[in-house]
Amino acid sequence: xxxxxxxxxxxxxxxxxxxxxxxxxxxxxxxxxxxxxxxxxxxxxxxxxxxxxxxxxxxxxxxxxxxxxxxxxxxxxxxxxxxxxxxxxxxxxxxxxxxxxxxxxxxxxxxxxxxxxxxxxxxxxxxxxxxxxxxxxxxxxxxxxxxxxxxxxxxxxxxxxxxxxxxxxxxxxxxxxxxxxxxxxxxxxxxxxxxxxxxxxxxxxxxxxxxxxxxxxxxxxxxxxxxxxxxxxxxxxxxxxxxxxxxxxxxxxxxxxxxxxxxxxxxxxxxxxxxxxxxxxxxxxxxxxxxxxxxxxxxxxxxxxxxxxxxxxxxxxxxxxxxxxxxxxxxxxxxxxxxxxxxxxxxxxxxxxxxxxxxxxxxxxxxxxxxxxxxxxxxxxxxxxxxxxxxxxxxxxxxxxxxxxxxxxxxxxxxxxxxxxxxxxxxxxxxxxxxxxxxxxxxxxxxxxxxxxxxxxxxxxxxxxxxxxxxxxxxxxxxxxxxxxxxxxxxxxxxxxxxxxxxxxxxxxxxxxxxxxxxxxxxxxxxxxxxxxxxxxxxxxxxxxxxxxxxxxxxxxxxxxxxxxxxxxxxxxxxxxxxxxxxxxxxxxxxxxxxxxx
Amino acid sequence: xxxxxxxxxxxxxxxxxxxxxxxxxxxxxxxxxxxxxxxxxxxxxxxxxxxxxxxxxxxxxxxxxxxxxxxxxxxxxxxxxxxxxxxxxxxxxxxxxxxxxxxxxxxxxxxxxxxxxxxxxxxxxxxxxxxxxxxxxxxxxxxxxxxxxxxxxxxxxxxxxxxxxxxxxxxxxxxxxxxxxxxxxxxxxxxxxxxxxxxxxxxxxxxxxxxxxxxxxxxxxxxxxxxxxxxxxxxxxxxxxxxxxxxxxxxxxxxxxxxxxxxxxxxxxxxxxxxxxxxxxxxxxxxxxxxxxxxxxxxxxxxxxxxxxxxxxxxxxxxxxxxxxxxxxxxxxxxxxxxxxxxxxxxxxxxxxxxxxxxxxxxxxxxxxxxxxxxxxxxxxxxx
Numbered sequence: 009x010x011x012x013x014x015x016x017x018x019x020x021x022x023x024x025x026x027x028x029x030x031x032x033x034x035x036x037x038x039x040x041x042x043x044x045x046x047x048x049x050x051x052x053x054x055x056x057x058x059x060x061x062x063x064x065x066x067x068x069x070x071x072x073x074x075x076x077x078x079x080x081x082x083x084x085x086x087x088x089x090x091x092x093x094x095x096x097x098x099x100x101x102x103x104x105x106x107x108x109x110x111x112x113x114x115x116x117x118x119x120x121x122x123x124x125x126x127x128x129x130x131x132x133x134x135x136x137x138x139x140x141x142x143x144x145x146x147x148x149x150x151x152x153x154x155x156x157x158x159x160x161x162x163x164x165x166x167x168x169x170x171x172x173x174x175x176x177x178x179x180x181x182x183x184x185x186x187x188x189x190x191x192x193x194x195x196x197x198x199x200x201x202x203x204x205x206x207x208x209x210x211x212x213x214x215x216x217x218x219x220x221x222x223x224x225x226x227x228x229x230x231x232x233x234x235x236x237x238x239x240x241x242x243x244x245x246x247x248x249x250x251x252x253x254x255x256x257x258x259x260x261x262x263x264x265x266x267x268x269x270x271x272x273x274x275x276x277x278x279x280x281x282x283x284x285x286x287x288x289x290x291x292x293x294x295x296x297x298x299x300x301x302x303x304x305x306x307x308x309x310x311x312x313x314x315x316x317x318x319x320x321x322x323x324x325x326x327x328x329x330x331x332x333x334x335x336x337x338x339x340x341x342x343x344x345x346x347x348x349x350x351x352x353x354x355x356x357x358x359x360x361x362x363x364x365x366x367x368x369x370x371x372x373x374x375x376x377x378x379x380x381x382x383x384x385x386x387x388x389x390x391x392x393x394x395x396x397x398x399x400x401x402x403x404x405x406x407x408x409x410x411x412x413x414x415x416x417x418x419x420x421x422x423x424x425x426x427x428x429x430x431x432x433x434x435x436x437x438x439x440x441x442x443x444x445x446x447x448x449x450x451x452x453x454x455x456x457x458x459x460x461x462x463x464x465x466x467x468x469x470x471x472x473x474x475x476x477x478x479x480x481x482x483x484x485x486x487x488x489x490x491x492x493x494x495x496x497x498x499x500x501x502x503x504x505x506x507x508x509x510x511x512x513x514x515x516x517x518x519x520x521x522x523x524x525x526x527x528x529x530x531x532x533x534x535x536x537x538x539x540x541x542x543x544x545x546x547x548x549x550x551x552x553x554x555x556x557x558x559x560x561x562x563x564x565x566x567x568x569x570x571x572x573x574x575x576x577x578x579x580x581x582x583x584x585x586x587x588x589x590x591x592x593x594x595x596x597x598x599x600x601x602x603x604x605x606x
Numbered sequence: 607x608x609x610x611x612x613x614x615x616x617x618x619x620x621x622x623x624x625x626x627x628x629x630x631x632x633x634x635x636x637x638x639x640x641x642x643x644x645x646x647x648x649x650x651x652x653x654x655x656x657x658x659x660x661x662x663x664x665x666x667x668x669x670x671x672x673x674x675x676x677x678x679x680x681x682x683x684x685x686x687x688x689x690x691x692x693x694x695x696x697x698x699x700x701x702x703x704x705x706x707x708x709x710x711x712x713x714x715x716x717x718x719x720x721x722x723x724x725x726x727x728x729x730x731x732x733x734x735x736x737x738x739x740x741x742x743x744x745x746x747x748x749x750x751x752x753x754x755x756x757x758x759x760x761x762x763x764x765x766x767x768x769x770x771x772x773x774x775x776x777x778x779x780x781x782x783x784x785x786x787x788x789x790x791x792x793x794x795x796x797x798x799x800x801x802x803x804x805x806x807x808x809x810x811x812x813x814x815x816x817x818x819x820x821x822x823x824x825x826x827x828x829x830x831x832x833x834x835x836x837x838x839x840x841x842x843x844x845x846x847x848x849x850x851x852x853x854x855x856x857x858x859x860x861x862x863x864x865x866x867x868x869x870x871x872x873x874x875x876x877x878x879x880x881x882x883x884x885x886x887x888x889x890x891x892x893x894x895x896x897x898x899x900x901x902x903x904x905x906x907x908x909x910x911x912x913x914x915x916x917x918x919x920x921x922x923x924x925x926x927x928x929x930x931x932x933x934x935x936x937x938x939x940x941x942x943x944x945x946x947x948x949x950x951x952x953x954x955x956x957x958x959x960x961x962x963x964x965x966x967x968x969x970x971x972x973x974x975x976x977x978x979x980x981x982x983x984x985x986x987x988x989x990x
Binding site: 533534555556557558559560561562563564565566568569571572575576578579580582583587590 | 611664797798800821822824825828845846858861862867869873874875876877882884906912915916919920923951955957976977978979980981982983984985987989
């Protein structure tokens with residue numbers, strides 16, 4: 009056990025986490041030339057394209073240091089706030105962390121919140137100053153930032169460049185010297201932490217775990233403590249670039265487990281694996297059932313594809329347990345599903361995966377958070393509202409509560425003003441302002457989660473010229489003055505476009521929604537009025553003028569095939585539209601309220 | 607029955623709105639005529655089992671050729687193809703070419719002498735302002751004089767008129783139509799001015815030199831035109847074509863009814879019932895290839911769905927509409943069902959209608975739907 013080191017990497021998006029991981033694998037000879045491709049750990053196409061890590065992964069390296077062979081387990085972590093719980097579990101599986109900071113951009117909000125998580129878990133932090141080769145790098149100043157933040161010595165900070173390979177050996181040596189070997193003992197009953205799982209269509213769910221105490225053996229009868237289910241450990245092994253089956257994995261080490269589980273929901277990140285016959289008395293603390301934060305309806309563009317959509321969502325859920333959905337129906341869109349997501353990124357990922365992996369074109373309705381409504385009749389009974397149309401009528405309503413978050417924003421001092429204005433516009437209340445360094449300020453706000461869902465992140469980037477970073481954590485429900493803004497298209501209320509909005513902003517947002525929809529809905533053969541309403545009161549109106557001419561004058565011999573192709577292209581566009589009443593509404597119009605400021 | 611289209615890719619000057627293939631340099635005229643005749647010869651086997659019923663000279667500006675040059679080409683067709691007695695032979699002509707008279711010869715009689723029996727005259731407008739804006743080669747006086755003279759020699763005349771021109775009032779538009787009627791012209795092709803990308807007109811509008819072309823104006827002009835010509839006994843047999851009984855364009859109707867045609871010359875298109883092919887739109891490349899006895903063409907094979915889509919697209923533009931019996935015969939019952947299902951919404955909105963005609967049911971555009979025919983057609987399309 010004293011030759012094992014378990015560590016993770018804490019970094020902000022783009023600070024070079026995946027590239028650095030590639031370098032470590034390279035240096036330790038864990039990858040052959042043939043296997044090399046950029047960003048090895050990001051295995052989904054989507055991850056490589058977006059340059060973010062969606063799922064966490066793990067990989068084992070071997071490294072000879074001072075004549076002795078060490079096993080290094082790198083546990084990669086997701087790099088987006090939507091997945092902060094998964095990050096916390098990966099951190100809990102480690103004894104140390106590399107804190108990677110971009111020498112040009114310095115420390116960002118998400119880095120700090122993950123760093124705090126790591127410190128709470130008593131992880132040894134190895135600060136790495138990455139991208140020192142960049143012309144815009146500012147190593148002295150950023151090193152000072154790191155020293156201020158960690159209270160470490162400047163000599164502890166390792167200058168590196170994942171791109172050129174500078175500092176890689178120092179990092180590996182520091183991992184061995186500074187990160188403590190795992191504690192724990194093989195003599196106790198099995199106690200292993202699940203920090204991730206991956207769905208494999210051929211082998212079922214692969215569970216990634218870290219053994220804290222005891223041993224897990226092939227064919228052992230094991231039990232997942234939170235779900236209470238028992239399984240046979242059909243296969244266990246360690247995670248190199250390919251899996252290496254083993255007979256046993258002992259305390260301190262990291263591995264994978266295959267039990268034939270076909271449904272990702274049975275494997276909960278944070279759960280404890282133990283022996284079925286001789287269970288540990290101590291379930292590993294910190295387990296939570298993942299709760300969705302953002303809800304939206306997902307509907308097939310073509311109503312006939314409902315069953316196919318259900319099958320696709322079920323398959324998706326097999327490998328993404330954080331996706332939850334229940335059937336619902338909409339007057340405008342017919343049958344579909346109300347889905348819960350970890351956040352907006354997760355929502356976008358699901359929508360894109362449905363399209364890429366299942367060839368399903370879907371309409372996503374206006375996203376909302378989960379509200380608590382109380383009626384005058386039963387003022388103590390919570391009605392959970394995950395869909396604006398479930399909101400009780402204002403006349404019988406006692407009050408509504410909405411989820412609030414504590415937002416942490418780190419920005420350059422120059423942008424404090426614009427960031428504050430944005431947060432105040434988003435109904436934020438400032439709770440704290442700390443100068444981390446003379447140049448960098450951390451701002452804390454209490455804000456409604458719903459305001460984060462609506463275009464907050466993009467606007468924060470804009471007002472801070474990309475220099476602000478953002479992280480948040482839930483702080484419970486608070487009473488709020490909310491109204492439902494409905495949208496009528498051609499005099500017909502389209503429930504899928506309804507949104508719950510704070511009363512003070514309702515008029516303004518209703519107006520912007522009408523304007524945006526006028527832009528996005530193509531002209532049709534008749535005038536289309538677009539109205540926003542609160543109850544029976546119309547608060548805004550726009551009109552899409554009828555199409556007057558939709559024909560090309562000439563159509564002779566030569567024009568026929570050219571024109572056919574043109575009209576075929578139009579038809580393809582129309583296939584992505586949904587007919588509501590008489591009006592064809594393009595798929596992206598349903599998400600329009602998210603982009604009101606574009 | 608089949609048609610031959612011959613493209614004459616030369617013009618005296620470029621009209622600001624035109625995106626057809628032409629050259630304003632006449633340097634290669636001789637070589638081009640030789641190449642056109644060679645292509646006619648090279649392709650005779652394609653019509654081995656067909657009889658040619660129409661010959662159509664389009665362009666460009668066919669009237670830029672001398673009468674004897676046109677005659678050589680017509681003779682080449684006769685020498686290599688079976689041609690019906692008395693075929694429709696149309697020449698597109700511009701007023702400035704037709705007003706040119708030699709002392710000995712009247713050009714109209716000369717055309718008649720070589721077998722031309724239908725003239726398509728590119729008047730576009732009888733108003734100087736419109737002609738200038740469009741950069742036409744003729745002026746208003748030439749337009750009037752030419753039509754007056756033409757009607758003395760030809761019965762079967764069609765003129766082109768363009769509407770929706772910036773600054774053109776409803777009154778002025780109606781005057782154009784009235785002038786044509788006053789001359790007793792039996793056929794009018796009338797087009798909404800369309801701003802094609804990369805044309806001079808497109809540039810002028812973008813620069814603000816010429817006002818935008820407005821759909822509302824075009825629609826108003828179209829409605830005035832339709833009403834006026836209906837009053838005067840014209841049949842609106844294709845979206846942009848109006849003719850008195852017996853004066854419909856046989857050649858052009860063949861395109862809309864899916865009949866076969868061979869297109870000769872650069873950029874000309876051909877259709878044999880299954881394949882569409884088109885020649886290169888470049889005079890030099892065209893001549894060079896033909897000189898080596900090669901056809902400089904690309905070809906595509908139409909799938910059943912492609913042919914269905916084309917039948918719907920062209921059918922909706924005509925008075926003959928889309929025959930449900932034909933759709934069922936040519937494409938199958940599923941296509942007919944699909945067509946009806948897609949059409950339902952538009953029938954309810956009175957943009958399309960079903961009419962029973964001689965044991966057949968025909969899908970057509972209504973008066974309200976005519977000017978929206980493209981969008982309607984694409985709604986009825988099936989995607990491969």
